[in-house]
Amino acid sequence: MTTAVQLKTRELKPGFGAEILDVDLARAEPDTLAGVVDTFHRHGAILLRGQEMSPKQLVDFVALFGEPEDHTQKQFTLPGHPKVFVLSNREADGKPIGAHNDGVGWHTDYSYKAQPVMCTMLYAVEVPDEGSDTLLADGCAAWNALSPERQKELDGLRLHHSYQHFMATREFGRQELSDELKRDNPDVEHPLIRTHPADGRKALWPSTGTVTEVVGMENPKGLELVDELVEFMTSEPFVFRHKWQVGDILMWDNRCTLHTGTLYDDTKYFRTMHRLWAKGDAPY
Template sequence: MGNVIELDIHTLGKGFGAEARGVDLANADEATLGALVDAFEHHGALLLRGQKLQPADLMRYLSRFGTPEEHTLKEYTLPDYPNIYILSNREVNGRKGSHYDGVGWHTDYSYKEEPVKCTMLYAVEVPTGGGDTLLADLCAAYDALPAEKQQQLDKLQLHHSYKYFMETREFGRMKLSPELEAENPDVFHPLIRTHPADGRKALWVSTGTVRGIVGMDKAEADALIDELIEFATQEQFVYRHKWEVGDVLVWDNRCTLHTGTKYDDANSYRVAYRLWAKGDKPF
């Protein structure tokens, strides 16, 4: 029988998310990594502060959550580490990372048939102000809906489109190449998603990739999506993370929305590494 690891867990806020204290990821054994993943499965997000990690350390930790996922835009990945995506406004060796990626409420890779399970961010350099990450607890939002509204939404399917997202987004707008368009066909996912760990329900609405709702005209669909986003991102459901160098934050894309906030990119720098673990088909 293996060792039972008891983590020092503290709630991040409003009953959502957890911080595990006293863990040195670079030197953590497999039992400790497994305990961290177990905590993540039931808290929606997991934070560790004060870490000093090399890319290989990040890959080892991520791999405990699942198979590392590749990134659609390969030009922003770390040399020799195609699964590590650079978010940065600092130029290094003649290249920058992706700058304002992640601004606007969304869940990562929702335009894929099997969206990513989790997103991991590691703070290498943080700006003097701004650049926060906000996480919305979609399970708490679902639970707060009236039963009649839950039943109404349970039948609905969202139309997600990478092409639509990239051609209409505020930052980094671009027309897809035929290759990228072929690699990222439109997909359809349930508006109410069931978490595979324990069956809890999430109001799995999003912006950006959502083109509409199946069987509903665009004006009606857009109005409902806006209503649900406004509901799910109320302050009572949201945790705001203010970054410190060495933070490692992992959130569960199956039950959260997230957005970044802008910062003074003319006078301060931000460098973070983003990693994804593969997920499964929403149900």
């Protein structure tokens, strides 16, 4: 059996996330990798800089966290690597090689699925000199900052999520779903307050884009509540802003965070990232 070694880390933000130092993932021993996985489950997010990883190495690495998940928009996966999704503004033969401006707006990945992805990994292949930061919001810190009375009011509420609604209304890449995508992505309900399976810690877990209502609450009251909670959770005290360098691997735990991309000047810069997901459980 592999035992996790204690790694050298520093917090991304007080009380949230860990940058793991002095680890070369492509050459790391199993006990070091077990330490990386362990650090991830405890801190909500991890960062490793200066990595050189082939698509296959990325898939093998994410598989340490859980079974690699497929991607909904299959036209943007890396040829020959269906688990590796490309985010890019580059084109090849007149066609985009990846999704552009994907993930702008606070959300949690795959929130429209019965079993949303547990973790998201981004690997920076090329990055702009400015813009395109990724922001992570700490749902546990936001939950802990609420008064016991407020926590009691919110605990037990459920949100209705819809992929169809999200794709019909989002700012970038709006699309009418094919019958196949509609069939594969029926609406789901998830708790507003999510419990982390590793240690039972609770997190505020709203989202934007896919949420159509708070179950049992009239709109606009329900959506106003969701907006208010997203605004609270994504306010400065709970947010880590990541500025990308080539070779960065940033992974976050979708069970206790929200995230958003930010825009960049795509007339001036190219940005290419590889995104991978590990499967998750039904939220409770």
